[in-house]
Amino acid sequence: MADYEVRASIVGLQRRLEFPELNLDAVALNSERLSLGDRTRELKVGIAALDDEARVAPGVQRAQNGVVEDALHEQVELERADRDKGEHCCAHALLLRPAPMGYTLCVLACGTMGIAVLSGVIESLDAVRPNTATKWESHSPGTLTPTGPPDASIPTRFVACVAREESATKLRAVFGALGPLGASVEVLASRNLEAVQKADVVLLCCKPQLAHAILGEPGIKDALDGKLLISILAGVTMAQMNAWVLPSTKVIRAMPNTPCKIREGMTVVSTLPISPSTDVDRAIILKIFSSIGRCRFLDEKHFDACTALSGSGPAFACIFLEAMADGGVMMGLPRAEALELAAQTLQGTARMVLQGGAHPAQIKDAVTTPGGCTIAGLLAMEDGRVRSTIARAIQVATERASELGQPTKK
Numbered sequence: 012m013a014d015y016e017v018r019a020s021i022v023g024l025q026r027r028l029e030f031p032e033l034n035l036d037a038v039a040l041n042s043e044r045l046s047l048g049d050r051t052r053e054l055k056v057g058i059a060a061l062d063d064e065a066r067v068a069p070g071v072q073r074a075q076n077g078v079v080e081d082a083l084h085e086q087v088e089l090e091r092a093d094r095d096k097g098e099h100c101c102a103h104a105l106l107l108r109p110a111p112m113g114y115t116l117c118v119l120a121c122g123t124m125g126i127a128v129l130s131g132v133i134e135s136l137d138a139v140r141p142n143t144a145t146k147w148e149s150h151s152p153g154t155l156t157p158t159g160p161p162d163a164s165i166p167t168r169f170v171a172c173v174a175r176e177e178s179a180t181k182l183r184a185v186f187g188a189l190g191p192l193g194a195s196v197e198v199l200a201s202r203n204l205e206a207v208q209k210a211d212v213v214l215l216c217c218k219p220q221l222a223h224a225i226l227g228e229p230g231i232k233d234a235l236d237g238k239l240l241i242s243i244l245a246g247v248t249m250a251q252m253n254a255w256v257l258p259s260t261k262v263i264r265a266m267p268n269t270p271c272k273i274r275e276g277m278t279v280v281s282t283l284p285i286s287p288s289t290d291v292d293r294a295i296i297l298k299i300f301s302s303i304g305r306c307r308f309l310d311e312k313h314f315d316a317c318t319a320l321s322g323s324g325p326a327f328a329c330i331f332l333e334a335m336a337d338g339g340v341m342m343g344l345p346r347a348e349a350l351e352l353a354a355q356t357l358q359g360t361a362r363m364v365l366q367g368g369a370h371p372a373q374i375k376d377a378v379t380t381p382g383g384c385t386i387a388g389l390l391a392m393e394d395g396r397v398r399s400t401i402a403r404a405i406q407v408a409t410e411r412a413s414e415l416g417q418p419t420k421k
């Protein structure tokens with residue numbers, strides 16, 4: 012029963028006997044009385060497993076010829092003797108792959124980054140393939156969200172909120188182009204409160220200087236009560252955010268980068284405080300950010316360095332990339348080919364580190380023949396103090412990141 016959960020069962024006798032090993036969600040007593048909560052569809056499937064004499068409760072249709080819709084089921088029969096009462100009962104139970112339970116994800120202030128994250132999540136859900144291994148931190152590009160048992164950590168409903176109607180129209184077109192799931196995104200303009208009220212998890216993607224005003228809008232604090240609020244704002248600390256919401260709101264910081272747009276992003280997420288919902292919150296966060304690239308948890312004290320390294324990193328990498336291409340052009344290569352060679356070389360080398368686990372020094376030494384051209388080039392780079400220049404760029408960018416989102420000093 013590892014991959015299945017029982018969602019409906021039909022007990023063959025008048026009296027329900029307990030089958031604790033089935034952990035029943037819905038039970039039909041002789042098909043006459045139903046206790047099914049909101050799982051009508053699944054119970055329909057359960058009814059299909061009954062033999063012909065079984066009566067079907069009003070409002071529940073029997074599937075044609077007992078054919079079960081999804082075929083993702085097994086049937087089990089159990090017998091139990093109640094010796095005290097001299098009864099012998101049996102139960103037929105369908106083990107179903109239950110409908111995904113999911114949650115509602117709201118992207119509050121869905122601009123460039125919000126679109127990148129939400130598109131990645133939707134595309135990864137659309138790209139679901141059966142039997143995909145559930146390994147969230149080793150993947151490329153962006154791990155596919157797996158199918159299977161119900162998963163409270165997978166979003167099933169989406170709301171995106173922007174300021175202007177004009178942006179909302181644009182967003183509807185962007186998400187609509189992603190297919191049926193994208194078209195299901197509810198896009199709202201200037202209706203932040205409504206968006207947050209509808210959500211279980213809120214991803215805040217506004218400009219850092221707008222966060223206080225948006226979270227301070229009437230009703231927002233209460234609408235966030237008990238919810239997970241993930242902020243991707245550069246420089247706005249957890250302490251600041253916590254002061255703007257109720258203590259029951261679970262505030263988390265995440266720092267994605269622009270390659271999220273092509274699901275090759277790197278996102279650092281602040282470590283979660285221990286609470287009864289830590290496991291599910293962690294799974295929710297991993298599934299959002301792993302669907303758009305890699306995701307790593309780190310203490311908040313490292314965030315400014317991460318903002319510089321992976322947040323600003325694409326800009327630094329592009330300087331290096333452009334410089335390599337310029338060198339090629341200087342030596343007569345056509346511009347387009349020089350750029351392709353440089354980009355693919357950087358990508359391939361980075362993959363050797365990430366996928367092959369090679370140390371950069373190992374890769375460098377392996378291509379450095381004594382007296383060859385690589386060592387000649389490397390020495391020229393060292394003359395130009397490339398290493399310390401790049402490392403110092405990260406240092407300076409980290410220092411600047413620590414000033415973002417903070418009140419300006421006079």
Ligand SMILES: NC(=O)c1ccc[n+]([C@@H]2O[C@H](COP(=O)([O-])OP(=O)(O)OC[C@H]3O[C@@H](n4cnc5c(N)ncnc54)[C@H](OP(=O)(O)O)[C@@H]3O)[C@@H](O)[C@H]2O)c1
Nearest residue numbers: 120121122123124173174175178216217218219244245269
């Ligand atoms: N770019 C990066 O690489 C990167 C990396 C990590 C983190 N970040 C962080 O991501 C955040 C967003 O950056 P971005 O480049 O995506 O910004 P952006 O494209 O300018 O998007 C901002 C969004 O906020 C909306 N907005 C403005 N005022 C609003 C309000 N009062 N209520 C609701 N929505 C409102 C805008 O809607 P309208 O279009 O209708 O005005 C727009 O959709 C920033 O805090 C940044 O620090 C960025």
